[in-house]
Amino acid sequence: GSGITPVMKFLQGHRVPMSIRVAVVKLLGGILAIGSGFPLGPEGPAVQMGASVACQMATNLRAPRSFLRLIVAAGGGAGIAAVFNAPLGGFIYAIEELLHNARPVVLMLVLFTTFTADTWGDVLNWIGFGKNQGFTRALSLEVTRTFDLADFTFQPIDVLYLILLGLVIAGLSELYNRYVIAMQGWSSRVFGPRPVLRMALCGLLLGLIFAPLPAEFADGAALKKLVALDLRDGTTDLGFNLVIFVAMFFTTGLAAASGAPGGLFAPMLILGGAVGLVGSELLQTTTGYAPSSFVFAGMASFVAGTSQTPIAATFITFALTKQIVLLKPMLVASLSCYLLARAINRRSIYERQLALEKQHSIWAPPLIAPVSLR
Incomplete structure (x- = not known):
């Protein structure tokens, strides 16, 4: 897991x-x-x-x-x-x-x-x-x-667009949470205590899905770099970024269902970045202006919505850029996403995974008392 x-x-x-x-x-x-x-x-x-x-x-x-x-x-x-x-x-x-x-x-x-x-x-x-x-x-x-990224600006009108981006991603992150948990629950019911068979079949399905796609889709680091390069070059392929989102959305749920050791933060960053790029392209087409911070605001928002840790999500995403001007837009989008995601469901994806594990297995009694340091 x-x-x-x-x-x-x-x-x-x-x-x-x-x-x-x-x-x-x-x-x-x-x-x-x-x-x-x-x-x-x-x-x-x-x-x-x-x-x-x-x-x-x-x-x-x-x-x-x-x-x-x-x-x-x-x-x-x-x-x-x-x-x-x-x-x-x-x-x-x-x-x-x-x-x-x-x-x-x-x-x-x-x-x-x-x-x-x-x-x-x-x-x-x-x-x-x-x-x-x-x-x-x-x-x-x-x-x-040293970092080779685009120059970013922050305009007052960006606040409205960033709040809207956060609200949209709140809904998408809730769908993502439910999908991942549903896939993990299905995997536990179907395969039970047979992890090797579960990983082998899930790996086979992932291979079949990734086979017709570009090689970057099988390498999360390369895919994240591809999203960043798309931003830096100032050109956004709407269709390709939709493919990135749909492919990563469904394949990460399948990978999580396999029980393979790996985290969800990196896929969340890619998903959020793809949504940010799609939103940026749509705004540019319809209004003639789009915030330059949309891709990183999308990354931070998706992590904030799924894990319900908006401040940590902001600073983790900030570490990818080290550009102080991005802190404010990322905080605006992350907090708006967090507030709506929290209103929809108060439990993060990890809290739901704990509940799922408790449902499908017998937890041992406490080894240590959960000491309070308050």
């Missing part, structure tokens, strides 16, 4: 394995699944790996049990920070989604952990473990980031 729901279940006090062994298995499984072309992202496994390593370290160092929940959540936030090079995004995600807590001691520990993970991610990228995208090297071992 994604890896986020086991961490949430652990933080609620249920028996969930958390150790170095779990982290290694999740790493290898994620590499195989994502490398095989499953349209999933690395952030789910990264959250569980970070949380598992943190739990193992806390156990080895005999940390007080009252801090175990906090340390595990900080490790999960560190996983998000490392994957997206987004220390603020990981920090806020741990507070907003995992802990629901904002005491000073909590903020300090989570902030330190996520920024440390992001720093080590920079160092490993500089050494060569990764694509080094956006990085330059210097003899002084200095790590600097």
